[in-house]
Amino acid sequence: MVEVRLEGVTKRFGNVVAVDNLTLKIKDKEFMVLLGPSGCGKTTTLRLIAGLEKVTKGRIFFEDEVVDDGETIFIPPQKRNVSMVFQSYALFPHMNVFENIAFPARIKKLPDREVKKRVYELADLLRIRDLLNRKPHELSGGQQQRVALARALMIEPSVLLLDEPLANLDAKLRVYMRAELKRIQREFNCTTVYVTHDQIEAMSMADRIAVLNMGKLQQVGTPDELYDKPSNLFVAGFIGSPPMNTIECTLVGAKYLDFGSFKLEIPGDWAKVLHREELVFGIRPQNILVSKSKKEGAVDFYVYVSEPLGDRIILTLVKDDIMIKALVDKSTRVGMGEEVWVIFNLEKAHIFDKKTGKLII
Amino acid sequence: MSPLRYLKRYSSEIVLASFLIPALILLLVFQLIPTIWTIWFSFTDMALIGKKLIHPSFIGLKNYVDMLNDPIFWQSMRVTFEYCLASLVLRFILGLLAALYLTSKMFRGKTILAAIFLLPYIIPGAIHPYVWISMLDTRYGTLNRVLLFFGLPPQSWVYKRAMESVVMINSWAGYALAMLILSSAITSIPKEYYEVADIYGASRWQKFSKITLPLIKYPVILSLVLIFKEDIDDFTYVYMFTEGGPHYRTELLSLYAYHKAFAYFELGYGCAVGFVIAVIVFVLTLAQLKLGGV
Amino acid sequence: MSDILKKISEPTLRVVGYVVLIAMSMYILTPLLWLLLTAFNPEGGPFLELPKSITLDNFVMLFTGKPIKGRAGAAHPFYMSVWLQNSFFIASVVLVIIIITASMAAYALSRLDFPGKSLLMTFILLIGFMPSMAKILPLFKLCLMFGFIDNLFGVAVVIASSLLPTQIWILKGFFDSIPRELEEQAWVCGCGRFGTLMRVVLPVAGPGIAVIALLSFLGAWGSFTIPLILIRSEDLYPVSLGIASVFIHNPGEIGLAVDYGPLCALSIVYALPSLAIYYLTRKYLMQIRVGKMEVR
Numbered sequence: 001m002v003e004v005r006l007e008g009v010t011k012r013f014g015n016v017v018a019v020d021n022l023t024l025k026i027k028d029k030e031f032m033v034l035l036g037p038s039g040c041g042k043t044t045t046l047r048l049i050a051g052l053e054k055v056t057k058g059r060i061f062f063e064d065e066v067v068d069d070g071e072t073i074f075i076p077p078q079k080r081n082v083s084m085v086f087q088s089y090a091l092f093p094h095m096n097v098f099e100n101i102a103f104p105a106r107i108k109k110l111p112d113r114e115v116k117k118r119v120y121e122l123a124d125l126l127r128i129r130d131l132l133n134r135k136p137h138e139l140s141g142g143q144q145q146r147v148a149l150a151r152a153l154m155i156e157p158s159v160l161l162l163d164e165p166l167a168n169l170d171a172k173l174r175v176y177m178r179a180e181l182k183r184i185q186r187e188f189n190c191t192t193v194y195v196t197h198d199q200i201e202a203m204s205m206a207d208r209i210a211v212l213n214m215g216k217l218q219q220v221g222t223p224d225e226l227y228d229k230p231s232n233l234f235v236a237g238f239i240g241s242p243p244m245n246t247i248e249c250t251l252v253g254a255k256y257l258d259f260g261s262f263k264l265e266i267p268g269d270w271a272k273v274l275h276r277e278e279l280v281f282g283i284r285p286q287n288i289l290v291s292k293s294k295k296e297g298a299v300d301f302y303v304y305v306s307e308p309l310g311d312r313i314i315l316t317l318v319k320d321d322i323m324i325k326a327l328v329d330k331s332t333r334v335g336m337g338e339e340v341w342v343i344f345n346l347e348k349a350h351i352f353d354k355k356t357g358k359l360i361i
Numbered sequence: 362m363s364p365l366r367y368l369k370r371y372s373s374e375i376v377l378a379s380f381l382i383p384a385l386i387l388l389l390v391f392q393l394i395p396t397i398w399t400i401w402f403s404f405t406d407m408a409l410i411g412k413k414l415i416h417p418s419f420i421g422l423k424n425y426v427d428m429l430n431d432p433i434f435w436q437s438m439r440v441t442f443e444y445c446l447a448s449l450v451l452r453f454i455l456g457l458l459a460a461l462y463l464t465s466k467m468f469r470g471k472t473i474l475a476a477i478f479l480l481p482y483i484i485p486g487a488i489h490p491y492v493w494i495s496m497l498d499t500r501y502g503t504l505n506r507v508l509l510f511f512g513l514p515p516q517s518w519v520y521k522r523a524m525e526s527v528v529m530i531n532s533w534a535g536y537a538l539a540m541l542i543l544s545s546a547i548t549s550i551p552k553e554y555y556e557v558a559d560i561y562g563a564s565r566w567q568k569f570s571k572i573t574l575p576l577i578k579y580p581v582i583l584s585l586v587l588i589f590k591e592d593i594d595d596f597t598y599v600y601m602f603t604e605g606g607p608h609y610r611t612e613l614l615s616l617y618a619y620h621k622a623f624a625y626f627e628l629g630y631g632c633a634v635g636f637v638i639a640v641i642v643f644v645l646t647l648a649q650l651k652l653g654g655v
Numbered sequence: 656m657s658d659i660l661k662k663i664s665e666p667t668l669r670v671v672g673y674v675v676l677i678a679m680s681m682y683i684l685t686p687l688l689w690l691l692l693t694a695f696n697p698e699g700g701p702f703l704e705l706p707k708s709i710t711l712d713n714f715v716m717l718f719t720g721k722p723i724k725g726r727a728g729a730a731h732p733f734y735m736s737v738w739l740q741n742s743f744f745i746a747s748v749v750l751v752i753i754i755i756t757a758s759m760a761a762y763a764l765s766r767l768d769f770p771g772k773s774l775l776m777t778f779i780l781l782i783g784f785m786p787s788m789a790k791i792l793p794l795f796k797l798c799l800m801f802g803f804i805d806n807l808f809g810v811a812v813v814i815a816s817s818l819l820p821t822q823i824w825i826l827k828g829f830f831d832s833i834p835r836e837l838e839e840q841a842w843v844c845g846c847g848r849f850g851t852l853m854r855v856v857l858p859v860a861g862p863g864i865a866v867i868a869l870l871s872f873l874g875a876w877g878s879f880t881i882p883l884i885l886i887r888s889e890d891l892y893p894v895s896l897g898i899a900s901v902f903i904h905n906p907g908e909i910g911l912a913v914d915y916g917p918l919c920a921l922s923i924v925y926a927l928p929s930l931a932i933y934y935l936t937r938k939y940l941m942q943i944r945v946g947k948m949e950v951r
Binding site: 373374376377378380381383384385387388390391392393394395396398399402407409414455458459462474477478479480481483484485486487488490491492493494495496498500501502503533565590593594596597600601602614615618619622623628631632634635636638639642646 | 668672675676679680682683684685686687689690693700701702752755756757759760762763764766767769779782783784785786787788789790791792793794795796797812813815816817819820823848876877879880883884894895896898899901902918922925926929930933
């Protein structure tokens, strides 16, 4: 169980920069999730930690030892004592489940008795004990994934790396395995780096999340930090479901935000921090109050679409050229096309600089 | 990064690259060099024996000029194209027929059929002319017996009809190429197309002409080109069976080149002919790429 | 009118189809039938007839080395069993050479990426597609330098080189279909490069390599032109040249001085490995056969 440090790591494939000057510290025993859209460099980062790719620039540390310094030092994956679960599981087709799981131990030439004991332990833990004699192609997706996981835990790794392991499972199984994975990680206490594009997975499993986009680190923090204080527009729009509403606006004097079709009065202490004029207003659907009766300071929208979720409703509200989504309680009975009055909870709102995308408030 | 560091960092990749070396050596020495030499020799008066083997001199295009002036060369060209054309037609048609039988729903016993159809193709080429002796012999050969049975005049296959004999041997042995290509192309047509056609009441001929044929256009072109490329190069049958035939009647280009190089010992000249064959194939390949984008 | 045509076509088509099929099958099988019959015939000739008596002598002659006269006026007797041995030797050496060199090259080509890779692959393909006459003529002079003339091993090396392009392409395809992640997983589990090759790659690629091996054996077994150029002494002939030597003749005189029975027996024995290999590998052949196109 080690701490993993990336310092100024850059990885280039020809002309394409996959990872751009990434500096990140993954604490010992931490469950760190690398989150981002496809092509953001999260898988590449994982592979750099594993040693399956070599850095172009920068350094990677396991505790105090340099495993890759972009120049002379490179420790191959065999010697890094990491374990990895691929998205495709990479189970050896010519071996049965038992041998697949036992593989890391066989390489280390552990005595047969010990190997057996450990394989049975893991098989029981992951509930695949009765599958030990089968071949991978005879297993279902969920079973294959658990075999891959068992194999990864066979030799206590310094770092456990997982590349979108739940992506190929159906929705129900995914939800179940999320909890299982979190539980197993706690039990084994390994430093874990988990790659996904699904922010719900990230939020529910991570100790900390590192959000990446186009090879660059956008923000790293606990799920709460990312949710409550997104450091830029990208993170704000990526975290949270349904995603945060972002509307462009201009600062008028020190008092108003002009949205074009309506104006919003802002509290005094905001004006002190707002120097630019081109801004983006961000507010989560949960923090929008919708009412059928006009209230003080409310803005009128009309309901474009209503999507009932069972206990709550997602309302798509439109005013002129502005479209936002609000998440309201079932009790708010409004139909499509109706006019409603909207109040924004300014305490939970954010302001971003339009040009840089960075968070101001 | 300095070269030494680079070596150390990428050492495993370098080892992997060295895996290519044995194969490359073999290819370079025994495939590339002969090709280059063929071109080079064609411009010399290199011979297979005597002084000219060690000290050939550069004679420019003389070989080619001699070639163009040699009536036997032109006879050989004529004969080769005759052979290729006739073989092309026969090999393709037989192959198409065989493919149709193998893929049709009308006939059963596909495995046996496939085994029979593939038989001539599988057995080694040196055997082909040999087994055809029994068919082509003038007095007792099976072909002549069949002709007599139908009241047709028997032929002197080996003497008077040498070209026909060789074409027959070639097409008997070689239709399987077209058969394999076409049958796999036909079976890869999704059967939903035919089902739709059935819904609209299409006849068997309509289904064939409007669905099957257009969809196998590219495989057809591919098989035609492959057959032609194979035949241009054909050597074994004429060498074994007719030795160039009565009066060069079956002197294919490849045999002509071989004779010039090994019978007349004019290696340079032979290479010139070999080069001509290569050029023809090259042009063909270009045409194939253009036509089919394969 | 076309309705009537439709109505007639089905059964008539069937009949015509069967007739043509039978004619075709007879055309295909007759020469082979002769081969079969004459091999067991103590007095066979170049004509199709039922043997009056059946004998295994012809086959026995193959392996006891009784001499047979092939050429009209040939001076030396030679042994057909020697021909078989030569072919077997050449084909075996080719098999070994190809397994080693083609596997190594195909693996490297599959896993490595470097500038000029596609150029290299095109080169390999093109050189394989060149007509043989363009590559063979200078072989004599080239092999003189290596001492490969009248040298079965040398012949095997040359044959192997001519088979390499196709075999590399086929094998590379096989290796490509083995996901890289399988090897990466082995590395992460602590397996070194060589260990991964032995424990993971080769077991999975095994069938592909076996197919290549068999196909190379087959290619060398039937090889004709290369031995023709490189082998001068009769006791080194592979079977292909041996059968051909029976023919070198005066046109019209084929069949005069040949003992048909044993030669047919030889041909059958010669054809057996080819048949066996095709039978064993037919599943894989169906996949490879049409190379660049999408096949079932």
